[in-house]
Amino acid sequence: MNAAAWLISLPLASSPLIYLVGRLPLESRRAARWQIAWALSLAVLAGMWAVFAAAARDLAALPAAPAAVPALTVEVGALSLRINGLSLFTAALVLGISTLTVIFSGVGVLGKGGAEKYFAMILATSGAMIGMACAADLFNLWLWFEAMMIASLMLVAFAYDRPAALDAAIKYLVQNVVGSLLALMGIALVLGSAGSLRLDAVLDEAASPALLAAGALFILGFGVKCALVPLHTWLPDVYTHAPIGTAALFSGAITVSGLIAMLRALAPLGGAAEVWGSLLLGFGGLNIVAGNLLALRQKELRRLLAYSSISHIGFMLLALGVALYSHETAAAQAGLFHLINHSVMKALAFLTIGGGLYSLGMDADRPMPFRHLRGLGRSSPLAALALTLAILSLAGLPPLAGFISKWQVFEAGMASGSQAAGALTLFAALNTLLSLAYYLPVVMLLFADAPADRIAMRRPLPRLMQIPLLLLLALILLFGILPDLARLLTDPASTALLGGFGGMDTLTNLNLNGGSLWQIFY
């Protein structure tokens, strides 16, 4: 058994343990029971980071094979896993977001008891997401996906005594279960017409009607999770009414893991990659415009960020659609880079909202109406700075991370050679301007005046909350100034992603400039 298998088994095995430790009648004067569970989950996450580093080293040490995606193979009984660049990319994303979320939750932002369940479920969700990215066949992919859905549902339904949270959980449950069952029917179609579910082999007759229908079912089914536009209605409710850490985890990892699952499931149907590419392009345009228009009307920050997530997923779809359409690794790299940046920015924004509500002395799991933002710049400068930079980066202003990845996405779209993709890219660029119309008022409010007595009432942010905010802030600046750092993750991931669609030797790699700011302006 390869050490990399611990990346999945460690969180899944420790999740019930953490729950039990949190429930044990261990009374200590120095730490509450949930704090022991918290420390234990941090230890597990640290262990996962160590395993991650070992797996990354093993993968880099593999001898290069020109026609195949490099992958570590793990066989545990009947279960087989393949760890490639895309798996490591997903693992890094999931581990990063969940570690920061767990650290943040250490001050007890959860309004009521039961924090041990929360930490246990965060670990279970992370393990299932990493498993999803490592699965070696379609059905295992689906099982991990379903496990992730069930575990994350518990996170959404955490505040189950509030009707709004219940409503969000029920919407999430119903829509995502229908989605995953549709994807399962797609898998049945693949099994029936090809007899093989392997993810690492491209099927010959990918343009047969049954397999085309299967691909459409994958896009629909996994598209519910990654909020393709007509299927997005669960997302704003979940982002608004789930606990704040859950919202950060969702926006940072869970939603986009639906996108990764979709792309992985489409890989065996790689013979029709152009069809899937054009479909993703179409959904990308729809997501960008619908997300922006819906965000314009919002009066509540978490809901606004949810709609902006929908439009950012559109940008990722745009780049990944171009990548599938023209077999272009630079476009996939741009899409995955935007995916990382979006996760960092959204996690920062949501965690800062949690911090802001905490400093106002409010329940951090509730919505954040705009009027509470007034004067945040005076009372808690770090939170205001973090929120400002997160929002400006989401809007795509230089020199922040969101600018550079959007630039790469646009460049990839323009370089694709297809007129439709070019027009769509132009449209997306114009939409970026539209998005300023809802981002900027939020920033103005942060620095607006507020009654002095309300400012004086506010609590400072505890150290444990500041650590994740500062780390994420540093990442936004770092990726903005030195975007090539992200290539350590995105280059192997984009090769693994597109190589899965077949024709490893025909991959082209445009050298997008956009490497850094000064290159663009030269």
Next chain:
Amino acid sequence: MIIDMYAAGIAAVFGLLGIGLYGLMTLRNLIKVILSLQIIGKAAVLAVVVAGSISGEIAVAQSMAASVIVADTLVAVIGLALAVQMQRCHGSLDLRTLSMKFHTPPEAENGG
């Protein structure tokens, strides 16, 4: 004769899927919604079994079907747990009224 069996299986998949989707669109009681989800789940299990027998991979299909049934049951359990909670804190299982209650403007929540 064997072709007819496949055709019947496929027709049953579409029938169950249709019933389930129709139920999801028309019913507003949470328990009935969960029932509709279960019907769609059964359609998916049947699709897997039919697909396995068409392609001759019946052993694979059977193990898949068993796993899907487990996953499906978990979903039903959680859905019903949510139904219990909804009855407790909302007093009804009607999803329309839950959404209505939740249509209070966001300013009303987190007041202060």
